[in-house]
Amino acid sequence: EAQVTQNPRYLITVTGKKLTVTCSQNMNHEYMSWYRQDPGLGLRQIYYSMNVEVTDKGDVPEGYKVSRKEKRNFPLILESPSPNQTSLYFCASMPGTAQNQPQHFGDGTRLSIL
Amino acid sequence: GENVEQHPSTLSVQEGDSAVIKCTYSDSASNYFPWYKQELGKRPQLIIDIRSNVGEKKDQRIAVTLNKTAKHFSLHITETQPEDSAVYFCAASRGSSASKIIFGSGTRLSIRP
Numbered sequence: 001e002a003q004v005t006q007n008p009r010y011l012i013t014v015t016g017k018k019l020t021v022t023c024s025q026n027m028n029h030e031y032m033s034w035y036r037q038d039p040g041l042g043l044r045q046i047y048y049s050m051n052v053e054v055t056d057k058g059d060v061p062e063g064y065k066v067s068r069k070e071k072r073n074f075p076l077i078l079e080s081p082s083p084n085q086t087s088l089y090f091c092a093s094m095p096g097t098a099q100n101q102p103q104h105f106g107d108g109t110r111l112s113i114l
Numbered sequence: 115g116e117n118v119e120q121h122p123s124t125l126s127v128q129e130g131d132s133a134v135i136k137c138t139y140s141d142s143a144s145n146y147f148p149w150y151k152q153e154l155g156k157r158p159q160l161i162i163d164i165r166s167n168v169g170e171k172k173d174q175r176i177a178v179t180l181n182k183t184a185k186h187f188s189l190h191i192t193e194t195q196p197e198d199s200a201v202y203f204c205a206a207s208r209g210s211s212a213s214k215i216i217f218g219s220g221t222r223l224s225i226r227p
Contacts, residue, residue: 100146100209
């Protein structure tokens, strides 16, 4: 089954404790992206990747890192999480890089930073 | 920078009635406009999209209209059903690799029985 898989689905942690949210897609998609969803703000892009070893900042990249060492994986890293990073996070992918195709979203990761 | 405004933020309609959600975009070069539906606790999923070379697109009870001159586009849901209750997001992009997709802030649609 074609899908985008995120782990973990839920995480409660404390300020400053490094964490990684994994994202994997099995559709051989070139483009992958991370969003955060906050009430009243919609989906805001954190980072995106056009292909392996190619990553770029979205609208709200501060406090986050990403890597794209393999085509299928695009982990989101919070080196020193803070409470304002408490949010619902979605990973998404698209077949190509042209921004005129539907995005396939993962099931989301709810992070709570205490 | 580019912006997409979405209204209303919440909408409640009687089952069987129609629902309309409107979005306005700022980048006149935008040419791709998708709509996503997000049910409670689930991921956003594409329900319909439109490109700038057409003014309207329909898929059963769902339709999207685009007015490029006014830079706005709308989602129309007719004969609403309980399963239409969800959050709906509009988005806009230029469609190229160099562009970004910008999402609206979302509309929570509730269908009253």
